[in-house]
Amino acid sequence: MNFIDHIRIECRSGKGGKGSSHLRREKYMPKGGPDGGDGGRGGHVIVRGNAQLWTLLHLRYTKHVIAEDGQVGYSNQSSGASGKDQVIELPLGSIVKDDETNEVLCEVTKDGEEYILFPGGRGGQGNQHFKTATNQTPRFAQPGEPGSRSGSRWN
Numbered sequence: 335m336n337f338i339d340h341i342r343i344e345c346r347s348g349k350g351g352k353g354s355s356h357l358r359r360e361k362y363m364p365k366g367g368p369d370g371g372d373g374g375r376g377g378h379v380i381v382r383g384n385a386q387l388w389t390l391l392h393l394r395y396t397k398h399v400i401a402e403d404g405q406v407g408y409s410n411q412s413s414g415a416s417g418k419d420q421v422i423e424l425p426l427g428s429i430v431k432d433d434e435t436n437e438v439l440c441e442v443t444k445d446g447e448e449y450i451l452f453p454g455g456r457g458g459q460g461n462q463h464f465k466t467a468t469n470q471t472p473r474f475a476q477p478g479e480p481g482s483r484s485g486s487r488w489n
Contacts, residue, residue, distance in 0.1 A: 388425050
């Protein structure tokens with residue numbers, strides 16, 4: 335079969351990375367304080383229109399689209415890397431629906447038009463953001479937010 339006009343794919347965006355709870359310690363600086371970095375953003379699931387495509391044949395054996403998770407934060411206030419986005423190319427005129435609610439999420443009508451179907455989770459903050467006058471060395475950091483997950487149909 336060379337013409338496919340209906341397909342179902344399970345999509346998941348990336349989780350955000352957790353923040354670091356690192357304490358600065360150097361030889362001549364015994365009270366360095368907190369210096370944990372933030373976690374990275376999770377990858378998005380993006381739909382892009384492509385005028386060169388006319389069928390969904392290239393997605394026939396694709397059952398899952400999973401974006402990368404964000405990396406954890408590091409010491410010295412270094413942020414973690416963001417997750418890689420997953421881009422799905424669709425022919426013009428494609429309609430994206432949520433499989434559970436049958437709600438239309440978007441319709442691709444122009445070449446190069448992009449929609450973020452499922453945004454990635456935000457990265458957590460490191461312990462440097464939580465220092466105060468009464469809590470000068472916080473020993474905790476935020477976890478990253480989870481990504482979105484759903485099944486989608488494309489017509």
